[in-house]
Amino acid sequence: MRLRPLIERELRRAFKLLEDQAVSATFQKRVATGFNFGTAELVSQEGDEVPAKVIVTKTTRKKEAVAKTLMVRSSEVGSLSLYAQVLMDDGDLWDIGEVIVDRGYILLLRIVKEMDNG
Amino acid sequence: MGKYSDSQSDIFSVFNSSGWKSENIETVPQDYKGEIFSDEYIRVSIVPAGRGVNRASVSGVVIVDIYTPAGFGPKRQNHIADRLDAYLQNRSLETQSRGITQFLTSSMSPLGTDSVNTSLQRAKYEIPFNFFGVLD
Numbered sequence: 001m002r003l004r005p006l007i008e009r010e011l012r013r014a015f016k017l018l019e020d021q022a023v024s025a026t027f028q029k030r031v032a033t034g035f036n037f038g039t040a041e042l043v044s045q046e047g048d049e050v051p052a053k054v055i056v057t058k059t060t061r062k063k064e065a066v067a068k069t070l071m072v073r074s075s076e077v078g079s080l081s082l083y084a085q086v087l088m089d090d091g092d093l094w095d096i097g098e099v100i101v102d103r104g105y106i107l108l109l110r111i112v113k114e115m116d117n118g
Numbered sequence: 119m120g121k122y123s124d125s126q127s128d129i130f131s132v133f134n135s136s137g138w139k140s141e142n143i144e145t146v147p148q149d150y151k152g153e154i155f156s157d158e159y160i161r162v163s164i165v166p167a168g169r170g171v172n173r174a175s176v177s178g179v180v181i182v183d184i185y186t187p188a189g190f191g192p193k194r195q196n197h198i199a200d201r202l203d204a205y206l207q208n209r210s211l212e213t214q215s216r217g218i219t220q221f222l223t224s225s226m227s228p229l230g231t232d233s234v235n236t237s238l239q240r241a242k243y244e245i246p247f248n249f250f251g252v253l254d
Contacts (some may be wrong), residue, residue, distance in 0.1 A: 032151065034221055035147055035152070037133040041151075
């Protein structure tokens with residue numbers, strides 16, 4: 001048996017076992033394809049919306065922003081650019097801060113949201 | 119606007135000009151993290167860190183990181199630096215802002231293989247500028 005399908009199957013199983021820890025999220029992909037020096041704005045294209053189960057492993061609150069560390073299966077979300085966003089189960093859109101770990105099968109990524117101080 | 123936005127508009131207008139676009143050198147600003155389609159490109163940073171002659175003015179340096187394929191020597195990066203000189207060196211810009219941006223003379227430092235993308239080499243092109251704003 002080839003190794004990759006085996007790992008993928010076991011990961012699916014692990015996420016299923018962690019079902020009460022996993023939350024639904026939707027990755028809204030966006031790709032920047034250039035920069036317009038006339039308007040000083042990014043040229044970007046909206047991509048697919050990809051639903052995924054994610055596990056929040058850490059939440060950090062600071063004065064102006066709250067950050068979460070998410071674990072997600074790579075095969076579920078594919079490649080992510082910094083310009084993608086995540087719609088979390090709180091109904092808010094979070095920005096992707098950075099991909100902390102990419103093991104090929106599992107992604108650990110940090111998402112951030114500005115605190116509403118109003 | 120203000121002196122920082124106005125000087126940025128002036129400098130960006132060079133890279134938005136049809137002349138520069140016809141050079142076919144992919145150009146992105148600092149902090150751009152999107153896709154780059156060419157194996158040679160430049161990254162433009164404006165550092166308005168110097169004092170101006172009045173409160174509406176500022177001076178600084180435009181730093182252009184030039185990325186070209188590694189292993190092919192300095193010819194291409196020197197050519198790109200020369201093309202940058204043609205558009206910037208000793209030029210004065212008077213665009214949408216009421217101010218004037220004046221560029222001085224440039225310099226370039228080859229920095230060798232890029233530490234992030236080792237298939238590329240990097241050179242740093244620098245050109246000081248003064249932006250003279252208009253006091254209201």
